[in-house]
Amino acid sequence: MTAIDSTLAALRRGDLAGAHTLTLRGGLREFPPEIMGLADTLEVLDLSQNALSVLPDDLGRLSRLRVLFCSGNRFDRLPPVLGDCVALSQIGFRDAGLGEIPAEALPPKLRWLTVTGNVLRDLPRAIGERPLLQKLMLSGNQLSELPVSLAGAPSLELLRLSANRFESLPPWIAELPCMAWLAWAGNPMDAARAQDARSIPWDRLALTGQLGEGASGQVFRADWQDGAESRPVALKLFRGAMTSDGLPEREMEACLMAGDHPNLAGGLGRVTGHPDGAQGLAMRLLPEGWRALAGPPSLESCTRDVYAPDAAFTAETVLRLAYAVACAGAHLHATDLSHGDLYAHNTLWDGAQGDAVLSDFGASAALPPPGPLRRALEGMDVLAWAILVEELLARCPGLEAVDAIRADCLDRNSSSRPRFADIVEELRPLVAVSLHSPSR
Structure with a gap:
């Protein structure tokens, strides 16, 4: 008996009465009516990787449903019945064949919508009329414009537009007050740049262990x-032709364009000749014991990273972490790159002193020429840095000087925020003092 058969049998016997979460992946062709028996308790429903094409008209009876995943199914439009789900805040329909999102399909409490890898050509005006919308994942569609209503989205913080058909970014993007994580690579406006990157044949690599795993692939x-030398490297192998942030080739291009910097996970070359055709990037290997500063956002936190319950940092560590990430950001902007995903979970550190590198260029893109738009886009990365620092300060109170710098980065006018180069100059003397303090 498969896992889904076992779960269905338990559901039909009533063994799952009172359940808050239900996962039924693989094999479904119709929505099991027994799910409605959980109407008073069900909050998270995962129906991904099935062969569903419709949802029941009375889905709104699931009055407590907050999260619905239907990725990898066969829907041609986002089911309008979703709008009847009064508590529904997170919807995931990735690679589901969507060609349309009806306005009535967007529930009033929508906070997080993922429709990556579909065939959408337009979006309804109503998408900008959901005041709680924080996270909008649109990569890998056929969009060439966005509804102007999104210009007034008061809570929108993360937007993925990569691998669509945009000839330019909507001008109002620069005016979104809370936007901190924006990706736009792989559109006509983002021409590929010639790379002299070194090719690394697969048969010259020997895997010795897994280091980590993310949404876009695995790192070994x-x-x-x-040549005659054997050197250890970190090797990222991408899962497919499209990630949640965009195209693997754009990620590799950005990592290699960024060049060598002590606070970046530098790219060494592209992998060629993988037996399964997988794309890969070799990067410098960090010292043993280095790890992500935090975990990625959860269903509840949406756009905020998740730290270990006992996470705490010394003042010196926070200073060094903030400085390292700001230095990385300053280098990227000087290299005409936006990071687009500046997060603690994309910051690798030594776990002790605060030495750190910024990694994961999946949302990175080439910045436009100097001007108001570029200034605003740089300010979005700066806001992301301020949010990261705010999270650190919550676990190390009392750093008033750093908190003052952070506060300047929260200006609702993106173009009025300080540049990373300025932040580095402000932090440098503070870090120097901490390094020479008697406690060291």
């Missing part, structure tokens, strides 16, 4: 036979 430790 490997030995690279570089």
Whole structure:
């Protein structure tokens, strides 16, 4: 008996009465009516990787349903019945064949919508009329414009537009007061840049262990036979042709364009000749014990990283972390790159002193020429940095000087925020003092 058969049997026997979460993945062709028996308790429903094409007209009876995943199914439009779900705040229909999002399909409490990898050509005006909307994932569609109503989205913080058909960014993007994580690579406006990147043949690599895993792929430790020398590297292998942030080739391009910097996970070359055709990037291997500063956002936190319950940092560590990430941001902007995903979960650190590198260029994109739009886009990365620092300060109170710098980065006018280069100059003397304090 498969896992889904076992779960269905338990559901039909009534064994799951009172359940808050239900996962039924793989094999469904119709919505099991027994799910309605959980109407008073069900909050999270995962129906991904099935062959569903419709949802029941009375889905709104699931009055406590907050999260619905239907990725990898066969829907041609977002089911209008979703709008009847009064508590529904997170919807995931990735790679589901969507060609239309009816206005009535958007529930009033919508906070997080993922429709990556569909065939959408337009969006309804109503999407900008959901005041709680924080996270909108649109990569890998056929969009060439967005509803002007999104210009007034008061809570929108994360927007993924990569791999669509945009000839330019909507001008009102620069005016979104809370936008901190924006991705737009892989559109006509974002021409690929020639790279002299080194090719690293797959048969010159020997995997020696897994280092981590993310939404876009897996990272391994490997030995690279570089001529007569064997050198350890970190090897990222991408899962497919599209990630939640955009295209793997754009991620690799950005990582290689960024070049070598002590606070970046630098790219060494592209992998060629993988037996399954997978795309890969070799990067410098960090010292053993380095790890992500935090975990990625959860269903509840939406756009905020999740830290270990006992996470705490010394003042010196917070200073060094803030400085390291600001230095990375300053280097990227000087190299004409936006990061687009500046987060603690994309910051790798030594776990002790505060040495750190910024990683994951999946949302990175080439900045436009100097001007108001570029200034605003740079300010979005700066806001993301301020949010990261705010999270650190919550676990290390009393750093008034750093808190004052952070506060300047929260200006609702993106173009009025300080540049990373200015932040680095303000932090440098504070870090120097901490390094020479008697406690060291």
